[in-house]
Amino acid sequence: GAGVSQTPSNKVTEKGKYVELRCDPISGHTALYWYRQSLGQGPEFLIYFQGTGAADDSGLPNDRFFAVRPEGSVSTLKIQRTERGDSAVYLCASSPGTSGVTQYFGPGTRLTVL
Amino acid sequence: AQTVTQSQPEMSVQEAETVTLSCTYDTSENNYYLFWYKQPPSRQMILVIRQEAYKQQNATENRFSVNFQKAAKSFSLKISDSQLGDTAMYFCAFTLNNAGNMLTFGGGTRLMVKP
Numbered sequence: 005g006a007g008v009s010q011t012p013s014n015k016v017t018e019k020g021k022y023v024e025l026r027c028d029p030i031s032g033h034t035a036l037y038w039y040r041q042s043l044g045q046g047p048e049f050l051i052y053f054q055g056t057g058a059a060d061d062s063g064l065p066n067d068r069f070f071a072v073r074p075e076g077s078v079s080t081l082k083i084q085r086t087e088r089g090d091s092a093v094y095l096c097a098s099s100p101g102t103s104g105v106t107q108y109f110g111p112g113t114r115l116t117v118l
Numbered sequence: 119a120q121t122v123t124q125s126q127p128e129m130s131v132q133e134a135e136t137v138t139l140s141c142t143y144d145t146s147e148n149n150y151y152l153f154w155y156k157q158p159p160s161r162q163m164i165l166v167i168r169q170e171a172y173k174q175q176n177a178t179e180n181r182f183s184v185n186f187q188k189a190a191k192s193f194s195l196k197i198s199d200s201q202l203g204d205t206a207m208y209f210c211a212f213t214l215n216n217a218g219n220m221l222t223f224g225g226g227t228r229l230m231v232k233p
Contacts, residue, residue, distance in 0.1 A: 039222065044124075046209050047163070048221030060220065093161060097221075105151050105213055107221060109163035 006031070008110035010096050016116045017086055025081040029098030036079050037073055037107060039095040047095050053079060054101060062072045086117045121147045124211050124224035131200045132232050138185075139195045139227045141210030149215035151221075152186065152193045158206040166208070169193065171215070200231045 005077055009028045017023050029036050039047035049063040053073045061071075070084075073079040083090055093114050096108040121144045131137035143152070151231040154166040169177045169186050176184050181201075185194045197204055 006131075039221075044226075046225050047221070049220035049222070052220060063220070095161075095163060097163075105215070105219070106153070106165060106168060107213075108165065109155075112161045112163075114161070 006106055008096055008098055010094075010110040012113060013111065014114045014116070015029070016118065019088060020084060021086050021117075023083050023086055023115065024033070025083075025115070026092050027096030028032050029077065029079070030108055033098035033108075034076070034101035035065060035099040035107075036073060036098045037099075038079070038081050038117050039097065041093040041095055041112070045093070050081070050094075083115075086115075090118050091115055091117045098107045114117070120147075120212050120214075120222045122210055122222050122224040123174060123195070124210055124227050126227045127232070128228045130230040130232055131197075133166075133200055133202060135200055136144065136196060137200055137229065139208050139210075139229065141193045141195070141224055143191050143193065143210070143212050143224075145191070145212065147214055151212040151215060153186075153215050153221070154182070154184070154193075154195045155209045155211060155214075155223075156204075156206045163209070177225045180210045192223075198231075202231050202233060205229060 011026045027031040041047040052060040056076045068084045071081045093112040095112045097109045100106045150171045152169045156164045167179045173193045207225045207226045211221040213219045
């Protein structure tokens with residue numbers, strides 16, 4: 005079956021612009037996670053969805069970051085007024101939710117803010 | 119809060135030999151899961167092996183095995199018969215035994231398998 009997919013693979017934008025990053029989880033997975041991975045570091049948690057609702061958004065760095073999952077499947081991470089420090093790889097993962105804790109990752113989106 | 123530490127930024131091993139990657143973690147919880155993920159240059163984070171804290175038996179997946187020492191809060195990964203395709207970043211990760219909890223990752227170990 006298909007794994008987690010993320011689009012675009014790479015995104016280059018200018019400082020101050022708005023970007024959207026998309027994640028399509030494994031079919032049937034109710035839990036969806038976003039992580040941010042800076043160069044040379046391990047991923048850091050941003051936000052977790054169970055179904056349509058954000059169950060834990062404690063990792064979002066500030067109010068420029070927002071994520072939605074309106075139908076409980078695809079999720080979009082939105083970043084307003086991008087800054088050079090937002091440059092990183094944004095990883096999405098999904099898991100079966102209450103029936104399993106193992107998270108399966110997508111290939112990530114590399115965001116570069118010039 | 120949980121923390122995960124990988125003390126080896128880089129390691130290398132000759133093809134066909136065995137290498138062990140170290141990981142320590144800190145938690146006050148008793149029920150949790152530990153993982154090793156592999157991240158090749160393609161960026162895809164691939165699950166290598168998983169260990170439930172309540173299981174005393176060390177997990178094994180083909181050439182990959184772990185040495186889980188709960189009291190010492192240590193979780194090392196042993197790769198036997200190393201192959202060139204094992205070259206990648208390896209991340210140790212922790213999550214509580216509660217579906218929906220975030221993964222806490224270590225800083226990673228870059229493994230190079232040499233021909």
